Amino acid sequence: MDGVISYDNLIKLTESILSAGCGYSPGEAGITARVLAEADARNVPSHGVSRLAFYRMNREKNFTKPGAEPEIVWETPCSLAVDGHDGVGAYISEFCVKRVIGKAEDAGTCFCAVRGSNHYGMAGIWAEMIAENDMIGLAFTNTRAGAIPTYGRRRMLGTNPIAAAIPGDGGRGGMFLLDVATTTVSHGKIEVYDRRRRPMPQGWAVDENGAGTADASEVEKMFRSGGAYGGHLFLGGEGEENGGHKGFGLGLLVELLCSGLSAGMSSAETFTPGHGSGITHFFGALRLDLFGDPGNIKKRVGGILRAIRESEKAAGQDRIYIHGEKEAEAREKAMKDGVFIDGATRDLLESLAGEFGLVPPQWR
């Protein structure tokens, strides 16, 4: 049975589970709970509190080491490289993003490459946090390898998302907030086709020989088998005809910025038993007043977004969505009406609360 819970209660519950079940410190649990609950509030449940099962497993397998403090290993007035020492992803990311904003306030711009981190939730939240300071915000991360290079068959790269936030001049969808995996779809979408026993669209995945497949169950089996072959295709699909090499290039760009610059693990090296998960990130901030009066730039950005939003729609469509707009509207609704939690995630929360002797979730 699905449930609805208030945003504040969802954060408190998630904090308690992370403290009691995963050994997170109050600081680690606080920021992680906020990042996960924000994703549910924005109707991005794939990055929401359903991830608590994954976070717990990472703790048990020692991929995540709560209590580890991030260390700045290289620094200039406009940059830093950080080793997270396998600590909590959101805690490390908050540490980095705060410094990126602070240094950009002084230097105009700042970039940060991070190694030895863990899953940091929805990439867009970090980009947005930067952009709230009249800056352009960038946040990239590599992930567990699940994607196949064009013409390859071994999983060499993650879904490697790109997040970029640019402030506009307010109102609905006032900020441009792009947050997209460089693969065609997220793993969650393939799981849905598997559960429903429906063929997937072409362009989502290849089999162990590197050939396009519509068989979601076969792909799920490949992922669960522990083998190294077959997986996600990049945006643009198989081969080069529809630009699959472009999506691959964007995923590889993310990999080089994250694991290349930080000297951390590549996606293919992450989650090796005996090591931390080894996830790497890259954050960036550019102050708007590097290029002109920030008020004017925000108006210009807003004007471009409005012109696109108001342009003529395709037959049968009544709306063109600017990136971040759907999520902003979902969040506004969730703050009023509560956060929607699907049945499986509701069961997970009940069960974790029970196991750790916590106050049960207060469903509305």
Added chain:
Amino acid sequence: MDGVISYDNLIKLTESILSAGCGYSPGEAGITARVLAEADARNVPSHGVSRLAFYRMNREKNFTKPGAEPEIVWETPCSLAVDGHDGVGAYISEFCVKRVIGKAEDAGTCFCAVRGSNHYGMAGIWAEMIAENDMIGLAFTNTRAGAIPTYGRRRMLGTNPIAAAIPGDGGRGGMFLLDVATTTVSHGKIEVYDRRRRPMPQGWAVDENGAGTADASEVEKMFRSGGAYGGHLFLGGEGEENGGHKGFGLGLLVELLCSGLSAGMSSAETFTPGHGSGITHFFGALRLDLFGDPGNIKKRVGGILRAIRESEKAAGQDRIYIHGEKEAEAREKAMKDGVFIDGATRDLLESLAGEFGLVPPQWR
């Protein structure tokens, strides 16, 4: 009949045509000829000397105003905004990229937003020029509007390419050099299907109602009609199923960085009679030593690229190409054997040389 010409002769001929036929100064003709000939040498003929017809038309329609000098309209230690005053695109871009490199040498990083420019050739050449200085190089540009937002039908954005260059540790394909339109394909590919009267793959274009079409001739007619509807789809194709909204978001990101930050024209506003073409660019440089020892970073980047290149291939494939590798090999061959010029472009060069009384092209 196709032709082959030496790289140096192609540059000299192109310079002469630009000087005699388009009124370019020696400085303007020199850099433009180099940028166009480089594209042909790299087997990217869509951005090569075949564009001379377009460059000439832009001069005649006063979209390009040779002799106009770029002006720095805003400046900080790590940034500049430039108004190109409708001058020559490659000349303006060289002006900006030199300053971006110089300022990044001092400040660690530099970004530049440019308005009032013109077509600047292959985006990757500018990113590469920056990366040759142990920096990450970025080059984006908007273009004449030809692409349709997800769920729209009016051409609101250009093919808005993303170019990013990251130095590796040498050898073949030593540098990662991504240079991709954010649309599924370039306009040239649709033209080929039109000429051959073959149906295009789905995901390339939509008709005037915003519905997917495989009819290349219909799309070509739409572009030539002077109407505003129907055109390119973004990477990921129609709707959201295969991620078309992601490609749209990347194209929109490029638009905001270029025309948003520079306060220049949006793609939809470019090429308005009575104005310059109004093309806008965005360049960026980040020194590798912002994040660690540059030698170590280049080794790490090279290692990631090698691991991908050497990973197992899909059935029937014998190679995984890193971005920029095909073009680097084509260039090496062209420097030895000469630059290949297709029949139509050969005729164009012959005809322009004849019209302007120049020494005829010296085919091999």
